[in-house]
Amino acid sequence: MTFQQFATQCHEIIGQYKDAKIGIAILDGKHTFYHQEKAIFRAASVMKIPILLTSYLTLSKALDTVAVLPEELIVEGAGVIPFLTGNLPFTYRNLMELMIIVSDNTASNALLKAISMEKVNQFMQDIGCEDSKIQRYFMDENAVLKGLDNVTTAKDMIMILQQIGEKNNFLNEKQQIDALRIMGNQQFREMLPSYTFDEEIHYYHKTGGLTGVDHDVAIIQYHEKQLYAVVLSQGWEDGFTGKKCIAEIGKAIAEYIKS
Template identity: 75%
Template sequence: MTFQKLVSQCHEIISTYPNAQIGIAIIDGVQSFYHQEKAVFRAASTIKIPILLASYLYLYSKIDDIAVIHDRLIVEGAGVIPFLTGKLPFTYRNLMELMIIVSDNTASNALLYANTMEKVNQLMKYIGCEESKIERYFMDENAVLKGLDNSTTAKDMILMLQQIGESNSILNDEQRKDARRILGNQQFEDMLPAYTFDEEIHYYHKTGGLTGVDHDVAIIEYQDKKLYVAVLTQGWEDGFTGKKCIAEIGKVIADYLKS
C-alpha cells in the first residue's frame, strides 16, 4: 500500500463519521497526512505526555526518590492509587509509569504539582506546541465549570511524541529510552492497536477519553519503519463509536506498515 492509498482510506473512514470532529496527523519520514491538525480538542489524558516530558527535565535528579502525594491531589477516575490500602511509597518514576500505563489521575496530579503547571506549559511552548495548554488538575470538575480545561491539537501531539522518538535538546538518550519503555507498556489497547494482533508492530502510545471524547497518539514501529500518529476525536454520543473510528484508522495504518 502506498502512502497516498493510506491517505485515501483515512479520508473514507472520516467521511463515515460526519457528525464528529476528527483531527489527524500521520508522519512517515518526509511524507505526511494532516486533517484538521490544528483544530483544538479537549486533551483528556493525552496531556499527560507533556507532564511526562517535564518530569524528565525537572524531576530527574530525584526520579527514584519517594514522591510526595498531597491528600488533595488524590482523585478517582482512571488509575489505581486511590483504591490501594496501606501506606504505599511511590517514587517519581513510579508515578510517571502509573500516569501513562494505567492513566492514573492521582499520579498525574502529583507530577503536575511537582513540575508546576507553569513549567509544563512553558515546555510545550518551547517545543512549538501553539494550541496546547494545561489549565486544571485531573478530575477537577469545579475548574471545568469555571471554563478551565486542558487542550491540544493533533499537530502539537506529534511534536511532543517526536521529543521521545527523535534525538533532540529536550531529553537525552537515556530519558528517551525510558519514556519509550513506559509508553510501550500502555494497558489500554482498544483504539489504534485494536484491530491487529501482530506482535511485530510496536505501539508506544497514550490514549485519552472523556464524555464524547476519544483520542490515541502513538509512535508506531514495524521492522525499520516508524510512524508518528495522532488521532483526536470528539462529539460522540456514546462510549463506543469514537474508539471504533480510531481502531479503523489504526487498521489501515497497520496494513500500510506491513505492505
C-alpha cells in the same frame, strides 16, 4: 499500499463519521497526512505525555526518590492509587509509570504539583506547540465549570511525540528510551492497536477519554520503520463509536506500515 492509497483510505473512514470532530496528524518520515490538525480538542489524558516529559527534565535527580502524594489531589477516575490500602512509598518514576500505563489521575496530579503547570506549558511552548495548554488538575470539575480545561491539537501532539522519537535539545537518549518503555506498556489497547495482534508492530502510545471524547496518540514501529500517529476526536454520543473510528484508522496504519 502506497501512502496516497493510505491517505485515501483515511479520508473514506473519516467520511463515515461526519457527526464528530476529528483531528489527525500522521507522519512516516517521508509523507504526512493531516486532517483538521490545528483544530483544538479537550486534551483528556493525552496531556499526560507532556507531563511525563517535563517530569524527566524537572525531576531528573529525584525520579527514584519517594514522591509526595498531596491528599487533596487524590482523585478517582482512571488509575489504581485511590483504591490501594496502606501508605505505599511510590517514587516519582513509579508515578510516571502509573500515569501512562494505567492513566492514573492521582499520579498525574502529584507529578503536576511537583513540576507545576507553568513548566509543562513552558516546555510545550519551547518545542513549538502553538495551541496546547494545561490549566487544571485531572478530575477537577470545578475548574472545568469555570472554563479552565486542558487543550491540544493533533499537530502539537506530533511535536510532543517527536521529543521521544527524534534527537532533540530537550530529552537525552536515556530519557527517551525510558519514555518509550513506559508508553510501550500502555494497558489500554482498544483504539489504534485494536485490529492487529501482530507482535512485530510495536505501539508506544497514550489514550485519552472523557464523555464524548476519544483520543489515541502513538509512535508505531515495524522493523526499521517508524511512524507517528495522532487521532483526536470529540462530539461522540456514546462510548463506542469514537473508539471504533480510531481503531479503523489504526487498522489502515497497520496495513500501510507493513506494506
